[in-house]
Amino acid sequence: MTTDIRHIVFDIGKVLIHYDPHLPFSRLIPDETERNWFFANVCTHDWNIEQDRGRTWAEAEALLIEQHPAREEHIRAFRKYWHEMVPHAYDDSVAIMEGLIAEGRDVTMLTNFASDTFREAQARFPFLNLPRGVTVSGDVGLIKPDIAIYETHTKSFGLDPAATIFIDDATVNVEGAKAYGWNAVLFSGPEKLRSDLTAYGLKV
Structure with a gap:
């Protein structure tokens, strides 16, 4: 060239x-099938990319917690344990x-x-x-x-x-x-x- x-x-x-979000979540959600479901249906790639576009984590968490109240702890864990995703x-x-x-x-x-x-x-x-x-x-x-x-x-x-x-x-x-x-x-x-x-x- x-x-x-x-x-x-x-x-x-x-x-x-x-970068690998599974790193902390393999501990938080040990069952692989459940963990894959969580990333496919709750903290999805499309959800996460909106934080890359500028949406605040508070807004992002509130949105998902309203839709999946039983998953609040795991939803908040995404940002809480983000540092473990980039080891x-x-x-x-x-x-x-x-x-x-x-x-x-x-x-x-x-x-x-x-x-x-x-x-x-x-x-x-x-x-x-x-x-x-x-x-x-x-x-x-x-x-x-x-x-x-x-x-x-x-x-x-x-x-x-x-x-x-x-x-x-x-x-x-x-x-x-x-x-x-x-x-x-x-x-x-x-x-x-x-x-x-x-x-x-x-x-x-």
């Missing part, structure tokens, strides 16, 4: 840090990002993340403060793969879309970035990421 990449944009969850960083991915920053590359981050939990993550994982900046979905009221969030990030950080590459673990978000005009690669592990970035002329 001959594309001149000047801007590298990282997703965070499942690219730089691990560690992906050191190899972080090393790639830090290496790009160290050689003077323009690195930013674009993430679907609730505002408060992102600040908690920044405090726990200091490397999240190293890039030039971040667009947090919960702060701007937009979520990937909405084209508007890529546009917002581009304008906020003065990026040239054709000279930008985005790294995300979700195919739908990668396709959204491409639809906006960015280059984008699907993250499946650090070695593949190194290969993909090298193909775009970035030495990592």
Whole structure:
């Protein structure tokens, strides 16, 4: 590829840090069938993504508790034990990002993340403060793969879309970035990421 990449944009969850809501809930709801039912019917992905869009946890909890009053303790546990859902960083991915920053590359981050939990993550994982900046979905009221969030990030950080590459673990978000005009690669592990970035002329 001959594309001149000047801007590298990282997703965070499942690219730089691990995320798995089953970690605390395997203790709170030991029965796997019941736990899967809970995530499919109560604290669903669609419910959680609205906190990424900016809805407060108080509003989110109240909504579900009204619908599932017997599940109040487990509903409140989602935010209460959120820290257990993000137990560690992906050191190899972080090393790639830090290496790009160290050689003077323009690195930013674009993430679907609730505002408060992102600040908690920044405090726990200091490397999240190293890039030039971040667009947090919960702060701007937009979520990937909405084209508007890529546009917002581009304008906020003065990026040239054709000279930008985005790294995300979700195919739908990668396709959204491409639809906006960015280059984008699907993250499946650090070695593949190194290969993909090298193909775009970035030495990592």
